[in-house]
Amino acid sequence: MADNKRHFIHNTDIGQNFLIDRGVVEFILKRSAPTAEDVVLEIGPGDGVLTRGLLSTPLKALYSVEVDERLREGLDKIAARDGRCTCFWGDAVQFDYVRALPEPPTKIIANLPYHITTPLMWAFLEQLVPAKTDYMLLMVQLESAERIASPAGHRERSPLGITVEAMGSAEVVRKIPPTAFNPQPRVNSALIEIKIEKNRELANDRTWRGLLARSFTQRRKTLANNWAAGYSGSGVTRERAFEILAAHGLKPTARAEELTLDKWFALAEVPDFHLKNKNSGE
Numbered sequence: 001m002a003d004n005k006r007h008f009i010h011n012t013d014i015g016q017n018f019l020i021d022r023g024v025v026e027f028i029l030k031r032s033a034p035t036a037e038d039v040v041l042e043i044g045p046g047d048g049v050l051t052r053g054l055l056s057t058p059l060k061a062l063y064s065v066e067v068d069e070r071l072r073e074g075l076d077k078i079a080a081r082d083g084r085c086t087c088f089w090g091d092a093v094q095f096d097y098v099r100a101l102p103e104p105p106t107k108i109i110a111n112l113p114y115h116i117t118t119p120l121m122w123a124f125l126e127q128l129v130p131a132k133t134d135y136m137l138l139m140v141q142l143e144s145a146e147r148i149a150s151p152a153g154h155r156e157r158s159p160l161g162i163t164v165e166a167m168g169s170a171e172v173v174r175k176i177p178p179t180a181f182n183p184q185p186r187v188n189s190a191l192i193e194i195k196i197e198k199n200r201e202l203a204n205d206r207t208w209r210g211l212l213a214r215s216f217t218q219r220r221k222t223l224a225n226n227w228a229a230g231y232s233g234s235g236v237t238r239e240r241a242f243e244i245l246a247a248h249g250l251k252p253t254a255r256a257e258e259l260t261l262d263k264w265f266a267l268a269e270v271p272d273f274h275l276k277n278k279n280s281g282e
Contacts, residue, residue, distance in 0.1 A: 016044075016046065016068070016113075017111075017114075017181040017182070017183060017184070017185045018046040018047050018049065018111075018181060018182050019046070019049050019050055019111050019139070019180060019181055020049060020180065020181060020182045021176075021179070021180035021181075022049075024174075024176060024180050025049060025050055025053040026053070027174060027191075028050065028053070028109060028137060028139075028191065029053050029054070029056070029057060031137055031173060031191070031193065032107060032109045032135070032137045033057075034054065034057040034058065034059035034107060034109070035057075035058060035059070036058040036059070036060055037060060037106070038059045038060055038105075038106045038107050039059070039060050039061045039062075039063070039103055039104070039105045039106050039107075039132075040054055040059050040061070040062050040063070040105055040106070040107050040108070040109055041062075041063050041064075041065070041097075041101070041105035041107070041108045041109075041110070041128070041133075042054065042062060042063070042064045042065070042108075042109060042110045043064075043065050043092045043108070043110040043111075043112055043113075043120065044065070044066060044067075044092065044110065044111060044112065044113050045064040045066055045071075045075060045087070046066075046071065046111070047071065047074060048074060048075055048078050050109070050110075050111060051064055051075070051078055051085065052078060054109060055078070055082045055084065055085055059084065060084065061084050061085075061086070061102070061103070062084055062085045062086070063086050063088060063101050063102075063105065064085065064086070064087045064088065065087075065088045065089075065090065065092045065095055066087060066088075066089060067089070067090060067091050067092065069089065072087075072089070075087045086102070088100060088101075092113070092116065092120055092123075093116050093119045093120055093123060095123075096127075097123070097124075097127045097128055098127050098128075098131065103132075104128055104131035104132035104133060105128060105132065105133050106132055106133060106134065106135065107133065107134075107135045107136070107137070108124060108128070108133060108135070108136040108137075108138065109136075109137050109138075110137075110138055110139065111138075111139040112138050112139060112140050114140060114141045114144065114185070114187070114189075117138075117140045117141065117144045118144070118160055121138075121148075121160060121164075122160065122203065124136065125163065125164075125167070125202075125203035126203045126204055129167065129196050129200050129203065130200050130201050130204065133196065134168075134195065134196040134197070135193075135194070135195055135196070136192075136193070136194040136196075137173075137191060137192075137193050137194075138191070138192050138194070139176065139189055139190070139191055140189065140190060140192055141185075141187050141188075141189060141190075142172075142175060142176075142187065142188040142189055142190040143156075143187065144192075145172045145190035145191075145192040146172060146190070147160075147161055148160055148161045148164055148170050148192060148194075149161065149170045149171060149172050149192065150257075152257075152258065152259060152260040152261065153257065153258055154257060155257055156257075157256070157257035158216065159209070159212035159213060159215075159216055162212060162261065162264060163202060163203055163208070163209075163212070164194055165261055166198075166199055166202055166261055166264070166265070167196050167197070167198060167199045167200065167202055167203070168194065168195045168196040168197040168198065169194070169195050169197070170192055170193070170194045171192065171193050172190050172191070172192050173191050173192070173193045174190065174191045175188060175189070175190045176188070176189040176190060176191065177189075204277070205268075205277060206275040206276065206277050207268055207273055207274050207275045207277075208264075208268050210273070210275045211264070211267060211268055211273050212256075212264070213230075214226055214227060214229075214230030214231060215227070215230075215256040216256045216257075217229065217230055219255070219256070219257070220255075221255075222252070222253055222254060222255055223241065223245065223250070223254050223255060223256060224238050224241035224242055224245060224252060224254075225238065225241075226256070227241040227244075228241055231272065231273065234272060234273075235272070236272050236273075240272065244267070244270055244272065248263060248266055248267060250263065
């Protein structure tokens with residue numbers, strides 16, 4: 001394995017920046033504190049540094065999802081040495097977590113490939129949170145972490161961040177320098193801790209997702225302009241948009257990043273924005 005490591009060519013196109021800082025691994029283990037009742041999901045285990053660290057805890061089971069078949073030999077050896085570990089192979093964004101995993105994870109602890117952070121997190125919220133997952137400790141690009149944790153009024157506010165806030169909380173718990181990885185990324189990284197406490201089905205609510213997506217379509221445009229364009233088929237004109245804004249105590253010039261969580265919940269109740277959920281009579 002040592003010889004393989006020396007000759008392994010990292011594919012940075014799929015985010016292969018392997019974590020090598022043992023101090024960071026120890027911080028992750030202490031912060032996430034897996035117990036004997038925890039089923040943990042890891043994405044992109046790479047050469048297994050974090051995988052081996054997780055297996056040093058009393059966790060019940062560890063499921064790892066990896067796309068690069070070149071890593072199979074090393075990860076299979078780790079799994080062979082510890083029956084709690086199972087490796088699954090495939091694209092983490094397209095992976096069917098509900099059907100493929102033997103049981104839903106309670107925690108997701110992972111160094112995520114940065115270029116797929118947003119779609120991956122939506123997949124977690126849609127598939128795993130409704131089942132059981134209530135904790136995530138994720139290594140992501142610092143910029144992404146700050147965007148997810150951005151409060152109302154911050155220019156980096158986003159649909160994902162608002163949804164996470166509506167379901168619980170998000171906190172940037174540690175910033176990580178490029179030197180913690182091999183090869184070193186060109187950006188700074190961070191560990192973001194997400195706790196799910198409520199509204200577990202929210203990410204699958206089409207009205208909620210549709211409202212946020214349409215409201216943030218063009219950040220420089222006002223909500224009235226985005227709604228008029230995004231809901232044109234539903235009869236939401238600029239004039240109707242102004243009426244909705246006024247009814248909720250918002251200025252005609254209001255933009256999506258300005259709104260507090262309670263305003264989003266109130267707007268999601270407006271009949272003009274209602275979309276039917278899949279596989280339901282709503």
